[in-house]
Amino acid sequence: MKRFxxxxxxxxxxxxxxxxxxxxxxxxxxxxxxxxxxxxxxxINNVDIAILDHSKDATTNEITNKIAASxxxxxxxxxxxxxxxxxxxxxxxxxxxxxxxxxxxxxxxxEHKATIQIIxxxxxxxxxxxxxxxxxxxxxxxxxxxxxxxxxxxxxVPETRMVYNPELKSVYMFVPGVMTIILMLVSAMMTSISxxxxxxxxxxxxxxxxxxxxxxxxxxxxxxxxxLSIINxxxxxxxxxxxxxxxxxxxxxxxxxxxxLFIISALALGILISTISETQQTAMMISLMxxxxxxxxxxxxxxxxxxxPVPLQLxxxxxxxxxxxIIIKGIMLKGxxxxxxxxxxxxxxxxxxxxIALSVKKYKIRLx
Amino acid sequence: xxxxxxxxxxxxxxxxxxQNISFEVKPGELFGLIGPDGxxxxxxxxxxxxxxxxNEGSATVAGFDVVEEYKNxxxxxxxxxxxxxxxxDLTVEExxxxxxxxxxxxxxxxxxxxxxxxxxIEPFKDRRAGKLSGGMKQKLALCCALxxxxxxxxxxxxxxxxxxxxxxxxxxMLKRLQQKDITILxxxxxxxxxxxxxxxxxxxxxxxxxxxxxxxxxxxxxKQIYNVRATNMYQLIYSLKKYEHNHSVYPFGEVVHYTDSxxxxxxxxxxxxxxxxxxxxxxxxxxxxxxxDTFMELAK
Amino acid sequence: MNNNKVIQVEGLTKxxxxxxxxxxxxFEVEKGEIFGFLGANGxxxxxxxxxxxGISKPTSGEANVAGFDVFTHAEDIKKNIGYMSQKFALYxxxxxxxxxxxxxxxxxxxxxxxKEKSDVLIAELGLEKVANQLVGSLPLGWKQKLSxxxxxxxxxxxxxxxxxxxxxxxxxxxQFWEMIYKASNQGTTVFVTTHYMDEAEYCDRVSxxxxxxxxxxxxxxxxxxxxxxxxxxxxxxKLARG
Numbered sequence: 001m002k003r004f005x006x007x008x009x010x011x012x013x014x015x016x017x018x019x020x021x022x023x024x025x026x027x028x029x030x031x032x033x034x035x036x037x038x039x040x041x042x043x044i045n046n047v048d049i050a051i052l053d054h055s056k057d058a059t060t061n062e063i064t065n066k067i068a069a070s071x072x073x074x075x076x077x078x079x080x081x082x083x084x085x086x087x088x089x090x091x092x093x094x095x096x097x098x099x100x101x102x103x104x105x106x107x108x109x110x111e112h113k114a115t116i117q118i119i120x121x122x123x124x125x126x127x128x129x130x131x132x133x134x135x136x137x138x139x140x141x142x143x144x145x146x147x148x149x150x151x152x153x154x155x156x157v158p159e160t161r162m163v164y165n166p167e168l169k170s171v172y173m174f175v176p177g178v179m180t181i182i183l184m185l186v187s188a189m190m191t192s193i194s195x196x197x198x199x200x201x202x203x204x205x206x207x208x209x210x211x212x213x214x215x216x217x218x219x220x221x222x223x224x225x226x227x228l229s230i231i232n233x234x235x236x237x238x239x240x241x242x243x244x245x246x247x248x249x250x251x252x253x254x255x256x257x258x259x260x261l262f263i264i265s266a267l268a269l270g271i272l273i274s275t276i277s278e279t280q281q282t283a284m285m286i287s288l289m290x291x292x293x294x295x296x297x298x299x300x301x302x303x304x305x306x307x308x309p310v311p312l313q314l315x316x317x318x319x320x321x322x323x324x325x326i327i328i329k330g331i332m333l334k335g336x337x338x339x340x341x342x343x344x345x346x347x348x349x350x351x352x353x354x355x356i357a358l359s360v361k362k363y364k365i366r367l368x
Numbered sequence: 369x370x371x372x373x374x375x376x377x378x379x380x381x382x383x384x385x386x387q388n389i390s391f392e393v394k395p396g397e398l399f400g401l402i403g404p405d406g407x408x409x410x411x412x413x414x415x416x417x418x419x420x421x422x423n424e425g426s427a428t429v430a431g432f433d434v435v436e437e438y439k440n441x442x443x444x445x446x447x448x449x450x451x452x453x454x455x456x457d458l459t460v461e462e463x464x465x466x467x468x469x470x471x472x473x474x475x476x477x478x479x480x481x482x483x484x485x486x487x488x489i490e491p492f493k494d495r496r497a498g499k500l501s502g503g504m505k506q507k508l509a510l511c512c513a514l515x516x517x518x519x520x521x522x523x524x525x526x527x528x529x530x531x532x533x534x535x536x537x538x539x540x541m542l543k544r545l546q547q548k549d550i551t552i553l554x555x556x557x558x559x560x561x562x563x564x565x566x567x568x569x570x571x572x573x574x575x576x577x578x579x580x581x582x583x584x585x586x587x588x589x590x591k592q593i594y595n596v597r598a599t600n601m602y603q604l605i606y607s608l609k610k611y612e613h614n615h616s617v618y619p620f621g622e623v624v625h626y627t628d629s630x631x632x633x634x635x636x637x638x639x640x641x642x643x644x645x646x647x648x649x650x651x652x653x654x655x656x657x658x659x660x661d662t663f664m665e666l667a668k
Numbered sequence: 669m670n671n672n673k674v675i676q677v678e679g680l681t682k683x684x685x686x687x688x689x690x691x692x693x694x695f696e697v698e699k700g701e702i703f704g705f706l707g708a709n710g711x712x713x714x715x716x717x718x719x720x721x722g723i724s725k726p727t728s729g730e731a732n733v734a735g736f737d738v739f740t741h742a743e744d745i746k747k748n749i750g751y752m753s754q755k756f757a758l759y760x761x762x763x764x765x766x767x768x769x770x771x772x773x774x775x776x777x778x779x780x781x782x783k784e785k786s787d788v789l790i791a792e793l794g795l796e797k798v799a800n801q802l803v804g805s806l807p808l809g810w811k812q813k814l815s816x817x818x819x820x821x822x823x824x825x826x827x828x829x830x831x832x833x834x835x836x837x838x839x840x841x842x843q844f845w846e847m848i849y850k851a852s853n854q855g856t857t858v859f860v861t862t863h864y865m866d867e868a869e870y871c872d873r874v875s876x877x878x879x880x881x882x883x884x885x886x887x888x889x890x891x892x893x894x895x896x897x898x899x900x901x902x903x904x905x906k907l908a909r910g
Contacts, residue, residue: 006469010458017457202453206512209417209447210470211439365438367419404837405808502709528835531708531863532901533908557835560866560901572837602853605846618842619849621869621900622888664838 003212007220014194015224021190029182029232033239036174047131048076050094052085055104063116066142067098072134089121096120096131175240176328177301180321182236183259184266184295187229189287191270195221196283199274205367214363222267229263230256240332249335255328258341261348262324266291268355269320275362295321323348369428370395370520370551371416376425378411385411386422387574393553393567398546400565401555402659408574409555410450413524416553417447430519443471446518448509450525456498460489460508463497464515471516481548482511485541503534510541514550521545523554527561539564559660570663577666582659589657589665591615591627594635598647607645611638618664625661626652672699673732674826674857675720680729682715689715691880692729697859697873699825702852704871704888705861706900708908712880713861714830720859721828722746734825747775750819753830757815760804764795767803768818775822782821789817809840816847826857834864845870865901874900876907883907 015021049067053060068075076094079085085097099117101107108114118135120128195218198204207217237255240246248255269291277283295301298312299321305313316322323344330336338345371393378386386408393399401409414420416429418438426433432440454463464486468475479486489507492500497508506526513521523542527535539561542552554565562568563582570577570585578585598604601619608617608626615627628638635652642650675697682690690712697703707713718724720733722742731738734748758767765786772782790799793813803811812832819827829848833841848870852858860871868874868888875885884891884907888900895903 003470003472006466010455010462010466013458013462014455201455202449202451203455205414205417205419205449206447206453206467207470208419209442209445210467211443211472212470366421367414404840405835407837529709531908532865532904533708536905558866559838560899600853602846602849605849618839619845619870621866660838664842667837667839 004216004220007212007216008223011194011221011224015228021193024190025186025228025232026235028185029236030239032182033175033178033236034243036178045071046074047072047096047127048094049073049096049098049131050077050079050085050088051075052079052082052097052099054102055100055106057103057105059105059108059114060100063100063139063142064098067135067138070134070138085119089119094121095127096135098135175236175244175246176325176332177299179233179236179259179328180262180299180301180325181292181295182232183229183263184291184321185287186232187225187263187266188270188273188291189284191222191225191267192273192277192283192287193280194225195271195274196277196280200279208365208367214365215360218271218359218363222271225267225270226260226263229266230260233259233263246332248332250331250337254338255331258324258327258331258345258348261345261352262320265320265348265352265355268352268359271359272355272362275359275364294319298322299325301325318351320348320351323351369393370397371399371427371429371553373412373416373427374425376412376415376422376427378408378415378420378422385574386415388425389571389574389576390425391569391576391579393551395551396546396549398542398552398554398564398566400562400568401553401571402557402559402562402568402663403555403571404557406573407571409571410524411574412571413447413449413522413553413555417445417522418442444519446513446516446521448513448521448523448526450528452505452509454497454505454509454512457496459494459496460500461493463508464511467512468515473516475515478515478517481517481545482514484544485514486511502530503537506530506534506538507541510538514545518550520551520553523552525555525557527556527558535561559658559663562659568659570659570666572663572667577663585662586657586659589662591665592633593655593657593661594626594628594638595620595623595651595653595655596626596638596642597623597649597651598642599649600647603645603647604642607642607647611641616665616668618661620660625655673697674699674734675703675859676730676732677720678730680716680719680731681727682712682719682724683727688880690719690726693877693880693882695875695882695885697826697857699857700852700855702848702858702860702870702872704868704874705859705877706863706865706868706874706904707861707877708863711877713863713877716877717828717830717859717861720745721749721751747822748825750822750824750827751830752815752819752827752832754812754832754834758803758811758818761802763802764790764799764806764814767814768821771818772821777822785821789821793817809836809843812836813840813844813847816844820851820856824856826859827851829858829860829862831862831864831867832860833867834862865899865904868900868904876904878907 015025051064053064064075067073077088079088079097088094088097097119099119101115104114116139118132120131198207237248241248273283273286273290277286298316298319300316305316305322308316327341327344330341369392373392374390376386376389377384389412401412403409411420415422416427416434418434418441421435428434429441430444434441455466458466464475485507489504492504497505500508510526527538530538542554546552565582567579567581568585569579578588596604596608604624605617605619608614608624613629613633615629616625618625639650639652673696677696678694679692680690681688681692693716705713705717715724719726719738720731722738722745726738733745736744736748738745759770762770768786768789769782772785777785790796795810795814798806803814816832833844836844848858860867862868871888873885873887874891875882877883884903886894891903892898892900895906897903897906
């Protein structure tokens with residue numbers, strides 16, 4: 001046991017003395033979550049828009065004022081004809097134009113229905129989406145207020161001239177994905193690199209010739225990263241809760257357990273990679289190509305699995321990250337308990353056991 | 369016997385790294401494996417330290433079989449690989465502590481053994497190993513290999529890339545360790561270090577050329593060697609190689625070591641021949657063979 | 669400047685902050701000489717050599733290499749010298765011929781000349797059978813001999829060798845020195861930095877650096893006499909232990 005503790009102590013020295021790995025360990029998770037969070041956030045501020053009002057009546061005036069009063073938009077231009085719309089967009093003055101139809105109030109009262117067109121600059125699709133969401137929200141709020149006063153319910157129909165992408169609806173969707181990537185990166189890549197570094201330095205030879213048992217070496221190498229990965233998971237969850245105000249619907253305890261399970265499966269993959277690579281460079285390449293890319297592309301994090309070609313859908317099944325994302329999305333966003341995700345959990349357990357068994361089998365007690 | 373090696377062969381793909389190697393090392397002996405890079409020294413060390421399994425043959429270290437009882441060997445040997453293999457980002461003291469802990473001991477417990485060496489690096493104990501000079505690194509590596517009081521010590525090219533002063537100190541340390549009943553197997557590409565071992569094996573291309581004490585080995589040299597000097601070294605070598613009776617011609621620092629194929633060789637004939645080839649200040653004198661001469665004669 | 673002096677160094681100094689790596693060294697090397705530049709690790713050998721081959725700017729002093737000033741004509745120096753080090757010599761993943769062609773190309777030799785030289789070189793080294801094999805598959809000794817020949821490809825005035833023969837078997841090593849003698853006989857100056865003292869024995873003259881200064885400079889024979897030592901190794905030990 002003393003040997004083991006000595007070993008772990010040494011591992012921590014390595015980690016804390018290497019600025020690069022420290023950065024990957026702690027800088028990256030925070031940077032990534034903030035980057036993803038803010039880059040794809042629905043927070044917008046003071047976006048310049050233009051108004052094309054064909055009615056110029058009390059209702060359109062009120063709505064325009066409401067929009068102008070919100071901190072999200074500022075009305076930069078009032079245009080007078082459809083032809084001007086193209087020109088303001090081309091000049092890049094505004095990100096969106098709100099087009100009120102003719103006789104807006106009249107239609108609203110007569111037919112209980114009026115149309116407002118939201119034209120957004122789709123060169124930046126994320127912002128475009130967000131803008132239309134916000135305008136919608138303001139319109140809906142206005143209707144609620146009005147409908148309280150007037151007994152007859154009426155409806156303002158927004159027409160958006162952009163395809164709505166439900167996956168981008170919320171930053172919340174990204175937290176599970178980013179968390180998965182980071183845990184994968186820290187656990188698999190860092191362990192495989194730290195084990196191959198010993199091979200490259202030649203210290204592995206000395207460790208092999210010592211009375212340390214192979215599993216002690218492996219556990220000793222892996223243990224610090226389990227610990228650090230858990231800290232990372234906690235940091236990510238805290239960041240999501242406090243910075244992005246993302247509620248975690250389900251049990252935090254269950255989330256923790258599932259995360260530990262995923263961390264262990266990633267570590268097992270890391271060990272597996274280290275048994276087949278001789279240099280840190282190879283280990284890094286295999287981790288990036290073999291783990292990170294599939295996690296980003298095939299796990300359903302960015303591209304929905306259901307819209308992939310069938311062969312890719314099949315491949316996605318062998319990626320542990322896919323199952324983990326389903327699990328944590330369930331816990332964090334839907335608030336489900338183990339009874340809804342036991343199948344995925346079981347698959348992940350199976351994969352972990354398989355990887356550990358394989359790496360134990362592949363681990364060499366000698367140099368070849 | 370501390371180490372027995374019998375008929376060990378080892379191949380990688382199509383390279384025969386070791387071919388039918390056999391030798392024995394007695395307890396407390398300082399045994400040297402002398403040979404150039406690629407001779408198979410490191411492979412042999414790895415077989416003996418249980419890191420590789422030989423294709424053929426058997427070997428024991430400290431009485432244990434290198435394949436069957438590898439765990440016992442790992443408890444009782446010290447190994448210093450050819451490349452500096454310590455943690456560069458740990459300090460001198462942390463490295464030593466680490467190796468002590470994984471062998472289940474402490475620095476204090478075996479301090480006697482390493483004291484002589486450790487005092488020389490102790491002033492730098494808080495320095496990272498990566499920042500030490502070549503000679504210091506080597507001393508630290510030796511301390512780490514000794515920290516668990518091994519019965520047999522394996523040193524693979526400990527003096528490669530180290531300056532002469534540190535090399536000399538290192539060999540003095542080995543001599544002192546020998547007094548403490550540690551069997552030492554050391555490898556080196558430097559022929560001049562061979563004389564410092566009790567017995568040596570000359571090794572090239574995976575084969576042992578000869579095993580004996582350094583003194584006996586040079587005595588076996590079959591010919592009389594002559595030192596030949598002249599003003600122009602290039603012309604001298606060129607002319608000697610053209611000389612029909614030459615047996616071997618090797619530049620040896622400022623002189624050329626020459627042996628003749630005839631039994632009744634008279635240096636005066638050679639001198640005349642060289643002078644007729646426009647060489648000036650020709651000097652020819654008898655000299656004794658060195659281990660390097662023997663090595664080249666055997667490897668020829 | 670004297671035409672026979674291909675390297676002239678006076679008071680050459682290199683400082684890194686407060687640390688004086690090379691402390692006012694002065695020496696001359698003649699055309700065709702084999703000059704051994706010795707010193708322990710960290711004595712300043714490498715720093716001094718870097719200044720001479722034009723890749724590091726001296727702090728003060730003067731140096732003239734192959735007829736060019738190291739301060740103002742570093743680029744011309746590079747064209748007129750060859751360089752070979754034990755650490756980097758040839759590309760293992762190129763064939764013998766490809767390596768020769770590549771290095772010839774670097775020094776701006778025409779394709780025709782490269783072809784001619786490459787054939788001569790391969791024949792001289794007896795590499796005909798392996799000319800199209802990857803350099804990585806050759807024995808270390810062959811690589812080093814090839815590497816030395818490649819460094820001479822563009823007929824440099826001076827060739828700098830950085831620890832050229834460490835670890836090579838004794839016979840190959842002698843073949844290597846025979847090549848050096850041949851180059852020197854043809855008028856190429858050979859500048860060898862090393863900390864292997866037995867390599868020093870082969871040089872015409874030897875300088876020994878200790879802590880940034882040249883502490884001894886003479887023929888091996890005279891140095892051994894001066895220090896009353898049997899080998900250059902003993903000379904070095906006496907110097908270093910002060």
